[in-house]
Amino acid sequence: xxxxxxxxxxxxxxxxxxxxxRRAANIADAASGxxxxxxxxxxxxxxxxxxxxxxxxxxxxxxQWLVAAVVAVVAAAVNWIYFSRRKLPAxxxxxxxxxxxxxxxxxxxxxxxxxFTNYGTGHNGSKEQAVSSLMASSLQRVEDSPAYPVTVVDRxxxxxxxxxxxDGDALIGTNDTPLDEVDAEFDGEKxxxxxxxxTLQFADVIARTDEITELAVPVSxxxxxxxxxxxxxxxxxxxxxxLEYDEASGTMTDVxxxxxxxxxxxxxxxxxxxEELLPGWQITVGFDNFVRAVTDPRLAQPLVYVTLWxxxxxxxxxxxxxxxxxxxxxxxNDVRMRGRRYYRVLMILPYAIPSFLSALIWAGMxxxxxxxxxxxLLGGAxxxxxxxxxxAKFSVLLxxxxxxxxxxxxxxxxxxxxxxxxLQEAATVDGAKPWAVFRLIKLPLLLVTVAPLLIASFAFxxxxxxxxxxxxxxxxxDSNAPIPVGFTDILITMVYKVAFTGQSxxxxxxxxxxxIIFIIVAVxxxxxxxxxxxxxxxx
Amino acid sequence: MAKETxxxxxxxxxxxxxAEILAAGxxxxxxxxxxxxxxxxxxxxxxxxPPRKPFSFGRWFRATGWxxxxxxxxxxxxxxxxxxxxxxxxxxxGTLTGSNALFSKIGLESYVRILTDPQVPxxxxxxxxIVIAGITAVGTVFLGALAAYSFSRMRFTxxxxxxxxxxxxxxxxxxxxVVAIFLLMSAISDWFPAIGLNTHIGLIMVYLGGALGVNTxxxxxxxxxxxxxxxxxxxxxxxxxxxxxFTIILRLAAPILAVVALLSFIFSVNEFAVASVILIxxxxxxxxxxxxKLVSNPRYADWSAFSAGAVMAMLPVVALFLWLQKYIxxxxxxxxxx
Numbered sequence: 001x002x003x004x005x006x007x008x009x010x011x012x013x014x015x016x017x018x019x020x021x022r023r024a025a026n027i028a029d030a031a032s033g034x035x036x037x038x039x040x041x042x043x044x045x046x047x048x049x050x051x052x053x054x055x056x057x058x059x060x061x062x063x064q065w066l067v068a069a070v071v072a073v074v075a076a077a078v079n080w081i082y083f084s085r086r087k088l089p090a091x092x093x094x095x096x097x098x099x100x101x102x103x104x105x106x107x108x109x110x111x112x113x114x115x116f117t118n119y120g121t122g123h124n125g126s127k128e129q130a131v132s133s134l135m136a137s138s139l140q141r142v143e144d145s146p147a148y149p150v151t152v153v154d155r156x157x158x159x160x161x162x163x164x165x166x167d168g169d170a171l172i173g174t175n176d177t178p179l180d181e182v183d184a185e186f187d188g189e190k191x192x193x194x195x196x197x198x199t200l201q202f203a204d205v206i207a208r209t210d211e212i213t214e215l216a217v218p219v220s221x222x223x224x225x226x227x228x229x230x231x232x233x234x235x236x237x238x239x240x241x242x243l244e245y246d247e248a249s250g251t252m253t254d255v256x257x258x259x260x261x262x263x264x265x266x267x268x269x270x271x272x273x274x275e276e277l278l279p280g281w282q283i284t285v286g287f288d289n290f291v292r293a294v295t296d297p298r299l300a301q302p303l304v305y306v307t308l309w310x311x312x313x314x315x316x317x318x319x320x321x322x323x324x325x326x327x328x329x330x331x332x333n334d335v336r337m338r339g340r341r342y343y344r345v346l347m348i349l350p351y352a353i354p355s356f357l358s359a360l361i362w363a364g365m366x367x368x369x370x371x372x373x374x375x376x377l378l379g380g381a382x383x384x385x386x387x388x389x390x391x392a393k394f395s396v397l398l399x400x401x402x403x404x405x406x407x408x409x410x411x412x413x414x415x416x417x418x419x420x421x422x423l424q425e426a427a428t429v430d431g432a433k434p435w436a437v438f439r440l441i442k443l444p445l446l447l448v449t450v451a452p453l454l455i456a457s458f459a460f461x462x463x464x465x466x467x468x469x470x471x472x473x474x475x476x477x478d479s480n481a482p483i484p485v486g487f488t489d490i491l492i493t494m495v496y497k498v499a500f501t502g503q504s505x506x507x508x509x510x511x512x513x514x515x516i517i518f519i520i521v522a523v524x525x526x527x528x529x530x531x532x533x534x535x536x537x538x539x
Numbered sequence: 540m541a542k543e544t545x546x547x548x549x550x551x552x553x554x555x556x557x558a559e560i561l562a563a564g565x566x567x568x569x570x571x572x573x574x575x576x577x578x579x580x581x582x583x584x585x586x587x588x589p590p591r592k593p594f595s596f597g598r599w600f601r602a603t604g605w606x607x608x609x610x611x612x613x614x615x616x617x618x619x620x621x622x623x624x625x626x627x628x629x630x631x632x633g634t635l636t637g638s639n640a641l642f643s644k645i646g647l648e649s650y651v652r653i654l655t656d657p658q659v660p661x662x663x664x665x666x667x668x669i670v671i672a673g674i675t676a677v678g679t680v681f682l683g684a685l686a687a688y689s690f691s692r693m694r695f696t697x698x699x700x701x702x703x704x705x706x707x708x709x710x711x712x713x714x715x716x717v718v719a720i721f722l723l724m725s726a727i728s729d730w731f732p733a734i735g736l737n738t739h740i741g742l743i744m745v746y747l748g749g750a751l752g753v754n755t756x757x758x759x760x761x762x763x764x765x766x767x768x769x770x771x772x773x774x775x776x777x778x779x780x781x782x783x784x785f786t787i788i789l790r791l792a793a794p795i796l797a798v799v800a801l802l803s804f805i806f807s808v809n810e811f812a813v814a815s816v817i818l819i820x821x822x823x824x825x826x827x828x829x830x831x832k833l834v835s836n837p838r839y840a841d842w843s844a845f846s847a848g849a850v851m852a853m854l855p856v857v858a859l860f861l862w863l864q865k866y867i868x869x870x871x872x873x874x875x876x877x
Contacts, residue, residue, distance in 0.1 A: 328613060371635065511718050
C-alpha cells in the first residue's frame with residue numbers, strides 16, 4: 001500500500017444514520033446500480049426461487065416436511081433480504097453463510113447426533129426397511145408353487161414383472177411395489193406388453209440376467225405373503241420367507257427352526273441366546289459408542305495409543321520443521337552468500353508439490369523389498385521403513401519434515417528479515433556474542449511473529465490426514481483390534497478408516513471418535529485464544 | 540513487508556542512534572567484517588582485519604563456505620524424491636524395482652501408457668481436478684470477499700459475534716465431519732441426485748462450506764488496510780455499495796484474492812478424505828483419489844505410469860506456486876498452513 005493515510009475504520013461513528021443520511025444513501029445506491037443491476041438481481045432471485053419451489057415440491061412428495069419447511073423459510077428470507085432497502089450487511093453475508101451453516105456447522109452438529117446412534121453396516125435404515133429386507137433375503141421357493149407366465153418389463157431403468165395369474169388377469173409389480181392389476185396386451189394366454197413400460201426382448205433378458213434373477217416382486221403389502229421370482233425371465237414361482245413377522249408382538253420367527261427373534265431395543269431382532277438377525281435398523285444408543293470406545297479393552301487400547309501418537313506426531317512435526325526451518329533461515333540470511341535465490345527456490349520445491357503425491361512417492365521409495373532407499377541408498381538393506389511400528393513412526397516424521405520444513409523456512413526467513421540490522425549492530429558493538437544476540441534479541445522478536453503460526457501448524461498436523469493415509473495408511477495394522485487401525489494412525493485417519501474401510505462400516509463409533517477430536521481441538525483452541533488474545537483484539 | 544520493517548525501525552529508534560554513534564569511530568569496512576565474523580560464529584569478532592587481504596579458503600569457508608555445504612545437503616534432501624519420480628516416469632518398464640537405477644533408460648512410454656490406458660482415466664481425473672479446484676477457488680474468493688467486505692466496512696449488530704465465530708469455526712476442519720458429510724450427501728441424493736453423492740457440484744458445495752471459515756479472516760485483515768476514505772470519496776461521487784465493492788475494493792485487494800484463490804486451489808487438489816467418499820465412479824474422481832487408489836499396492840502397481848501421472852499432476856501446481864511465490868509468502872505469514 002502506498003497510501004499514507006492509515007485511518008482506522010472503527011473510527012466511523014457507530015451511531016444510527018439519520019433519516020436524511022439514509023435517504024441520501026438510498027439515492028446514491030439507486031443512482032449507481034442502474035436498471036441493469038436491478039434486472040440482474042431480479043433474474044438471479046427468480047432462478048433461485050424457481051429452484052426453491054422445485055425443491056420444496058420434491059421434498060413434499062417424499063414426505064420430508066421439515067426439510068421442505070427449512071428450504072421454504074431460507075428462500076423467503078433470501079428474498080426478503082435482497083428486496084429490502086436495508087439489511088445491507090446481510091446481503092453480503094448470506095451467500096457464504098448458507099454454505100457455512102449447512103456444510104460446516106450443521107454437519108458438525110449432525111456428527112454429534114450420529115455419535116449417539118448405532119448407524120453403520122447392518123444398521124442404516126428404518127425398522128420397516130429392515131423387516132422387508134430380512135424377509136426378502138430369506139425367501140425360499142414354495143415347493144408346489146404354480147408357474148406364472150411372466151414378461152420382464154422396464155420403466156426408466158427399473159425392472160418390473162408383468163405376471164399372468166392362473167385366472168388370466170395381468171398383474172404388474174417391481175421390487176418396491178407389490179403386484180397390482182393392469183390392462184395389458186395379451187399374446188394368447190400370456191400378457192406381453194403394457195402401456196408405459198418397455199417389454200424386454202430376449203437379447204435384453206440375457207444381458208440383464210443378473211438383475212432379473214435378483215427381482216423379488218411382493219405379492220401383497222403384507223410381507224408374510226411372499227414374493228414372485230423368476231429364474232429365467234419367462235416363468236415365475238412363488239417364494240415365501242422362512243421368517244415370519246408378527247407386527248403385533250414385533251417378533252420375527254424362523255419357521256424352519258422355530259427360533260423367535262424379538263426386538264429387545266438394540267436395533268436388531270435378537271433371539272434368546274443372543275443371535276442377531278442383520279440387517280437391523282437405526283436407533284439412538286445414548287453414550288454406548290463412547291462407553292464402548294473407552295471401556296472395551298480391544299478398542300480402548302488403540303484409542304490410547306492413537307491419541308498419544310497424534311499428539312506426539314503433531315508436536316514433533318512442528319518442532320522438527322520449525323527448528324530445521326529456523327536453522328536454514330539463519331544460514332541463508334547472510335547477504336554475502338552467493339546464489340541464495342537458487343538454494344531458496346530448490347528448497348521450497350517440496351512445499352510446492354501437492355502433498356498427496358509426495359507422500360505416495362515416498363511410500364514407493366520406502367518400500368521394504370523394492371524401494372529406492374533400501375535397494376540403492378542402503379545397498380540392499382531390509383529396513384522395514386513402513387512395516388515396523390516404531391520405524392514407521394520415524395518414517396512418517398521424516399516425510400513430514402520433508403514436506404513441512406520449506407514452510408517454516410519461508411516463515412522464519414520473512415520474520416528474520418523484518419528484524420532491523422541495527423539491532424544486531426548495536427548488540428555487537430555492546431559486546432554481545434553471536435549466540436547471545438540470537439538468543440536474547442532475534443529469537444524473542446521472531447517468536448512474536450511466528451508463535452501464532454506454530455499453533456496453526458500444530459492444529460494442522462493434528463489432523464494431517466494425507467501424510468499418514470498416503471504414506472503408511474496408518475499401518476502396520478494392529479491385528480488385535482476389531483476395527484481397522486494401525487500403529488501410525490492418528491485420530492482423523494482412524495475416523496476415516498472406521499467409517500469407510502474394513503469389513504463393516506461403523507458410522508456411530510467413527511462419529512464418537514470425531515467428537516473426541518472435536519473436544520481436544522476445542523481445548524487447544526481455548527488455550528491458544530487465551531494466550532494470543534486474538535479474540536479480544538478483534539474489532 | 541516494507542511497511543513492517545518500517546514499523547520495527549520506529550520502535551528501536553533510540554538504540555539504533557546510540558549504536559551508530561558508538562560505531563562511528565570504527566572503519567566501516569572493518570566493522571562490517573567484524574560483524575560478519577561474529578555472525579558466522581568465527582572467533583575474534585573484534586579483531587581488525589586489514590582490507591585487501593589475499594583470498595583465504597579458511598576465511599571464506601568460515602564466512603560463507605559452510606553455508607553452501609548446508610545448502611547443498613538440503614537441496615539434495617529436498618530434491619532426491621523429485622529426481623527419483625522424474626527418473627522413474629521416464630523408465631519404460633513398469634515396476635518399482637525397475638525404477639531404482641536412475642535414468643538408466645529414457646523413454647516416454649509410461650506417459651503414453653497412463654494417458655491411454657482405458658482402465659485409468661487419467662485425463663478425466665486431471666480435468667475433474669482442474670474443474671473442481673478451479674470453481675472452488677473462484678467461489679471461495681467471491682464468498683469470502685463478500686463477507687470480509689461487510690465485516691470490514693459495515694457496522695451492524697452481531698458483527699463481533701460473527702467475526703469471533705468465524706475465527707472459532709476455522710479451528711475445526713470440515714474433515715472432522717466426514718461421516719456426517721457423507722450421510723448428508725447421500726440423503727440429498729435420495730431427493731436431488733443431480734447435486735448429491737457422486738457429483739462434482741456436490742463436492743464443490745461441500746468445499747464452499749469450508750470457504751468462509753478459513754479465508755474470510757485473511758481477507759478481512761487486508762480489507763482493513765485499504766483506507767476507508769477511498770470508499771467515502773467514491774460514495775460522494777455517487778457510487779453505491781455494490782459498485783464500491785466490485786470496482787474499487789476488489790481491484791485494490793487483488794494480491795490477497797490471488798493468494799486465497801491459490802491456497803484454495805492447492806487445498807482442493809490435495810483433498811482426499813471428503814472427495815473419496817463423495818465421488819464414487821472412477822471417471823468422476825479427482826487426481827488425489829484416483830492416483831492414490833492406483834498405487835494402493837506399490838509392489839504390483841505400474842509404478843512408472845504412476846510416476847508419469849504424478850509428474851504431470853505436479854507440474855501445473857508447482858508452476859503456479861513458483862509464479863505466485865512472492866504473494867504466497869506474504870499470505871503464509873497471515874496464517875495459512877499446508
